[in-house]
Amino acid sequence: MNARRKNLIRLASIVAVILLWALFARILTEEFLPGPLLTLQVIEQGFSEGWLWKATLTTLSEVIPAFAIAAAVGLFFGAVLGLSKMWGEVFEPLIIGVYAVPKVTLYPIFLLVFKVGAASKIAFGMFHGVFPIQIIAQSAIANMRPVYLKVARSLNLSPAQTLVHVVMPALIPSLVVGLRLAFSLTFIGVVLGEIFASRGGLGFLLSAADQTFDVKRVNAVIVILAVLGVGVNLFFNMLERRVAPVSGSERQATLAG
Amino acid sequence: MSRILLLRIAIVAIAIAIWEGLARAHAFGPTLSVPPTVMFATMIAALLDGRLLPDVGRTAAEIALAYGIALLIGLPLGVILWRSRVLATAIEPYLLAYYVIPLFAFYPLFIKIFGAGIAPIVAIGVINGIGAITMNVLVGLREIPRVQLALARSLMLRPAQTLVHVVIPATVPQAFVGLRLGFIYSLIGVIAAEFILATAGVGYRIAFAYNNFESKIMFATILLVLIVSIACNQVLISIERRLALYRRA
Numbered sequence: 483m484n485a486r487r488k489n490l491i492r493l494a495s496i497v498a499v500i501l502l503w504a505l506f507a508r509i510l511t512e513e514f515l516p517g518p519l520l521t522l523q524v525i526e527q528g529f530s531e532g533w534l535w536k537a538t539l540t541t542l543s544e545v546i547p548a549f550a551i552a553a554a555v556g557l558f559f560g561a562v563l564g565l566s567k568m569w570g571e572v573f574e575p576l577i578i579g580v581y582a583v584p585k586v587t588l589y590p591i592f593l594l595v596f597k598v599g600a601a602s603k604i605a606f607g608m609f610h611g612v613f614p615i616q617i618i619a620q621s622a623i624a625n626m627r628p629v630y631l632k633v634a635r636s637l638n639l640s641p642a643q644t645l646v647h648v649v650m651p652a653l654i655p656s657l658v659v660g661l662r663l664a665f666s667l668t669f670i671g672v673v674l675g676e677i678f679a680s681r682g683g684l685g686f687l688l689s690a691a692d693q694t695f696d697v698k699r700v701n702a703v704i705v706i707l708a709v710l711g712v713g714v715n716l717f718f719n720m721l722e723r724r725v726a727p728v729s730g731s732e733r734q735a736t737l738a739g
Numbered sequence: 740m741s742r743i744l745l746l747r748i749a750i751v752a753i754a755i756a757i758w759e760g761l762a763r764a765h766a767f768g769p770t771l772s773v774p775p776t777v778m779f780a781t782m783i784a785a786l787l788d789g790r791l792l793p794d795v796g797r798t799a800a801e802i803a804l805a806y807g808i809a810l811l812i813g814l815p816l817g818v819i820l821w822r823s824r825v826l827a828t829a830i831e832p833y834l835l836a837y838y839v840i841p842l843f844a845f846y847p848l849f850i851k852i853f854g855a856g857i858a859p860i861v862a863i864g865v866i867n868g869i870g871a872i873t874m875n876v877l878v879g880l881r882e883i884p885r886v887q888l889a890l891a892r893s894l895m896l897r898p899a900q901t902l903v904h905v906v907i908p909a910t911v912p913q914a915f916v917g918l919r920l921g922f923i924y925s926l927i928g929v930i931a932a933e934f935i936l937a938t939a940g941v942g943y944r945i946a947f948a949y950n951n952f953e954s955k956i957m958f959a960t961i962l963l964v965l966i967v968s969i970a971c972n973q974v975l976i977s978i979e980r981r982l983a984l985y986r987r988a
Contacts, residue, residue: 491825495832496768568743582923586934587964656897674841692850
């Protein structure tokens, strides 16, 4: 299938989804399910009146630090455990075990430790995002081809040069995949935290709108969440293509795994 | 190998011992200072006197239902997308973007559509599970070596024979990854949904205990969920490893 036909089909599928949404809204009535146009109007109104801006900025102000901390902590522990074969093996099943746990069950503990404000969302989001980076960084470092380091040694590169010219280029492709997964999970963690207990942000707006049966706002928030999630993911996908000859099937496998 | 296992056990034991000591010294304040031994004892007691059983039963039923429906939708969808390149091209971007959207944000719509009760909770479990199942089944089917399908044709195997002798053995290891993740994601979706909108179930029980400052039962229930989900995952991972070995052999 050529690229043009592919793009055409994808465009058609987006149009189809929007049309289906509009159709359901028409059948069920817009009071029950506001359609795409009405939702767009509410979003526009939300931005011009400010409440949607405020909620989006609150959520981003929690997601960004959470993501930054998750990336730093995950990279650090990934590097430490990736460089030591023994400690890597000791900790790997423990980390994977914690990763598979339904983290939402632990959220009350985050609330008790960090209180209801932004800190608990940042910590909870970070807790969601730290694992993929750690796991991917550890395996990338542990599986780096020894021949790279041999070349660096035989060229008499300094440790700093080895890091910049050999280690980093070898790791960056996997790290970008890790960062992409980590962002999604951090974002999801923050929003879930906001829905359950908070005083602001998109998750808070969603649960408040649900409690007042304001479906128009519910739909508006869902669209913003989707745009943010998909938008950042596309950004990382572009980054992946630029930095990396990672094959398509490998990228899919990491997403699914 | 055994040294590694010993170290692993030692680390967990030391971490629990430190936690126990700090909690007994009330280092975390009144609500958080529940020692692990007390959590465990409370969990056993609550299971034995039946206090937790209705919630556990309800959550288990919701997860089973959600996972069952996710399989019923996700497996055939994977096969259909493998057979139809046009559909695959149209739907694959959605699958790749599936888990980047907080799916439980749809809960207000599910309440509207399905009403109160367990249906919207199961629905969140279902949509959380489908993506991983479909994606991995599709990847598994695509990885069937062409030469095996060609061989099946030249041996004039009937479709059913091709399915049993070629397609299933070649696909199962990768598809099982999807079955495992689908189960875990359904479980996470159900419990997250219970936190937000249920009136029973372990997620609700934890949220209720949190809101009423009953830290002992809260920690006991959290511990129960953690033990059960880690155990499920370990069992599934060991099956997955065996399947992967079988593929290589």
